[in-house]
Amino acid sequence: MITLQNVSKSFSQFEAIKSVNLTIEKGEIHGLIGASGAGKSTLLRLMNLLELPDTGDVEVNGQTLTRLSAKELRRARKSIGMIFQHFHLVANKTVFDNVAVALQLAGSRKMDIRSRVEECLQFVGLEQMAGKYPAQLSGGQKQRVAIARALANNPQVLLCDEPTSSLDPNTTAEILTVLKNINEQLGVTIVFVSHEMDVVKRICRRVSVMEAGEIYETVSIEPIGIQAINSHPEYFVQQLKRDGE
Numbered sequence: 001m002i003t004l005q006n007v008s009k010s011f012s013q014f015e016a017i018k019s020v021n022l023t024i025e026k027g028e029i030h031g032l033i034g035a036s037g038a039g040k041s042t043l044l045r046l047m048n049l050l051e052l053p054d055t056g057d058v059e060v061n062g063q064t065l066t067r068l069s070a071k072e073l074r075r076a077r078k079s080i081g082m083i084f085q086h087f088h089l090v091a092n093k094t095v096f097d098n099v100a101v102a103l104q105l106a107g108s109r110k111m112d113i114r115s116r117v118e119e120c121l122q123f124v125g126l127e128q129m130a131g132k133y134p135a136q137l138s139g140g141q142k143q144r145v146a147i148a149r150a151l152a153n154n155p156q157v158l159l160c161d162e163p164t165s166s167l168d169p170n171t172t173a174e175i176l177t178v179l180k181n182i183n184e185q186l187g188v189t190i191v192f193v194s195h196e197m198d199v200v201k202r203i204c205r206r207v208s209v210m211e212a213g214e215i216y217e218t219v220s221i222e223p224i225g226i227q228a229i230n231s232h233p234e235y236f237v238q239q240l241k242r243d244g245e
């Protein structure tokens with residue numbers, strides 16, 4: 001589903017990604033974890049060619065992206081959705097229009113756009129918020145809009161760059177549930193970048209640990225379950241004690 005072969009990326013003289021090989025299976029939720037600067041976001045952005053590799057091949061959904069023309073790449077990218085830590089919504093557009101924009105850019109017919117936007121907003125539980133503006137939404141609601149926008153073109157892959165890092169524990173759990181539903185109900189393969197171990201453990205089936213531009217190790221894990229986190233005070237006490245150890 002996603003294969004990186006000897007992929008390298010440098011910024012000026014700095015080698016941010018060093019000849020990485022990685023295969024992510026169809027239907028998987030795959031985590032990328034590591035310290036700040038390890039190369040997680042860069043590796044993720046190489047998967048839809050937001051960053052162009054200096055060497056190596058990137059294959060997604062059976063297509064070698066690195067060998068496509070600009071036009072072919074635009075078409076291939078419709079099958080790869082992406083969400084970000086800071087949502088990247090358009091402030092002066094309504095929730096409805098923020099989602100519709102993805103379909104307009106992809107050339108969907110006007111008559112199809114309304115029903116598809118409504119469908120996507122319903123999937124993330126925001127059908128009542130279609131007329132609101134981003135400033136009127138909570139962080140979790142903004143991320144749901146971004147998810148609805150990413151789903152609009154029926155992607156096979158969803159790339160998630162620290163999607164819960166600005167959210168509180170309860171909202172994080174809600175977003176993880178939405179992502180899990182997308183994986184299980186729509187069969188979307190998910191790549192999930194995070195520096196938070198407990199978040200990754202709750203949602204990912206395999207996790208690649210990154211260090212200094214390389215994959216140190218890829219580990220299969222037993223997810224501990226999205227509901228494991230909640231607002232119970234004992235959870236916060238345990239976290240605080242653990243962090244203080």
Ligand SMILES: Nc1ncnc2c1ncn2[C@@H]1O[C@H](COP(=O)(O)OP(=O)(O)OP(=O)(O)O)[C@@H](O)[C@H]1O
Binds near residue numbers: 011035038195
């Ligand atoms: N556009 C760029 N220009 C120059 N250097 C960059 C660029 N993008 C990333 N880097 C550098 O590449 C390295 C990897 O960055 P990247 O953002 O992929 O790391 P990360 O593991 O996602 O870190 P964080 O968790 O802090 O976001 C860092 O040293 C960063 O400074």
